[in-house]
Amino acid sequence: MSAHSTTRLTPAQMAWRAAQDIADGAYVNLGIGLPEMVARFQPPGREVIFHTENGILGFGEAPPPGEEDWDLINAGKKAVTLKPGTAFFHHADSFAMVRGGHLDVAILGAFQVSESGDLANWSTGPKGVPAVGGAMDLVHGAKQVAVITDHTTKDGKPKLLEACTLPLTGVACVTRVYTNLAVVDIEGGRFVLREKLPALSMDELQSLTGATLHVMGAVADLNAPEV
C-alpha cells in the first residue's frame, strides 16, 4: 500500500499516539492547534496537569457553548474550565515554569524540523504579519520538547530535513517527532526511526523524509485506534 493512499494517521490519531507517551503526574504544555488535541486522549488512570502560558495550571476541557467565562481561556483564546486544584498566576511566573525546567513535556506544531533538533514553526517568511507568541520560550526549559506534524507539506515536500529553510524557533531543541507516518527521535544530530506505519516500506518513508532516517534496534509498528 502506498503512503499516498489512506494509510496516514488522522490528526486525532497522531494526538492519540503522542498522548500515550505522557507519564502519570506530568506537567504538560500543549501548543495551539493540533497539539491541543493530545489532551483528549490521555490514557485512563493517568493524571496529567496542563499548563497554559496565560497563567493557568490544571485547567479542564472546554465548557458547553453559552457557558464560557472569557476570563478563563487558554493560550489559543479558547474557553476552558476550572478543576479542583486549578491555580492562577501572572505571566512572569508562567514563563518561570516554562524556562525554569519545571514542565515535563511541551508539544508543539512545526513547519519544519531538522535532524539536529532545530524547529521552525513561527514564520513562513517575510510575507505576512510575524507572530511568535510563547513558542521560542517553550522550546527551552521543558524536559522533553516534542513535535506533532504531518510528515510532509500539503504539496508533498518533506518537513523533516537536514536543515530548516524557514526562520528558526529554536536551535537543537526537539527530541521527538510524531508524524502521520512515523515516530522519530532526534539523538546525536540524527533522526532515529522508532515506529512507522506497518504498510509503509522503509524506502517509501525515506523518500518522504528530507534527511537520513537511522535505525537503531527494532522499528515498531505505528498503530493507532480509530479515534
Added chain:
Amino acid sequence: MDKTLPDLATAVAGIEDGMSVMIGGFGGSGAPVELIHALIDRFRATGHPKGLTVVNNNAGNGHVGLAALIETGMVAKLICSFPRSSDPVVFTEMYRAGKIELELVPQGTLAERIRAGGAGIPAFYTPSSFGTDLAEGKPVAEFDGRSYVQERWLKADYALVKAYKGDKLGNLIYRMAGRNFGPLMCTAAATTIVQVSQIVEPGALDPEAVVTPGIFVQGVVEVANPAQEEALIRAKAVYPEVAQ
C-alpha cells in the same frame, strides 16, 4: 491616602503625545476595555494623545478595545508577541500600509522584560530566541555550557490595567486568567491606572490574597460591570459606534 479616581476621563487625562503605555490583557481576558475607550474618546475630542508606543501581548481583535485604539491612528509603535487574533484586520492593514511599527518579542521575554523594568534590573539573559532572527543584534553569552541572549528591561510612562477588586490604597486582586500581564505592568510604569469592578475600603481585601500591593498603583477607577472584549467581538461591536 485615597487613590480613587472619579471617572474614566480623569483616569486617562495625563497620557501625553509620544508616551509609552502598557496595556494589560491576553486576548480579551484582562483587557481594560473601558480605559482604552476613554483614551479613544479623548483623542477624538482633542486630537491627543497621539504617537503612542503601546505594549500588549497581542494587537487587538475586531474593532473594539486595543484594535479600536490602533484604528484611530493614535499608536505609532506596538511591542507585542502575537499580533494575530480571530479578526486581526485592523492591525494587519495598518502594518501592511506601513502606518504602525512592530517590535515582536517572544512572550516569555516580553513578560520578563516588563518584570525586570519594574524590579530595577536593566538587562538579563534568556535562552529564548537564541539562534533565531529575533536575537539579531543582541549580545549573546555562554553560561554553564549553554548560550543565552541578553534582553533589556521594558518600562513605560503609563500602565492601563484591569483587576477585579481594588481598595483605596491600590491593593489589587484579579479575576482568573485576567491576571496575565497586569501585575507585571503595574510595577513597570511610572503611573499605573487600574480599572476594577469594585473599589473597597482598606481592610476589605485579605492581605494574604493581595496580588498587586498598592505601592505599584497610582490610581483606581471603578467600572462596575466591565465589558468582555470577546463578548463585544461576538456581538460584532465597533467602537466608537458609527452614528446612524
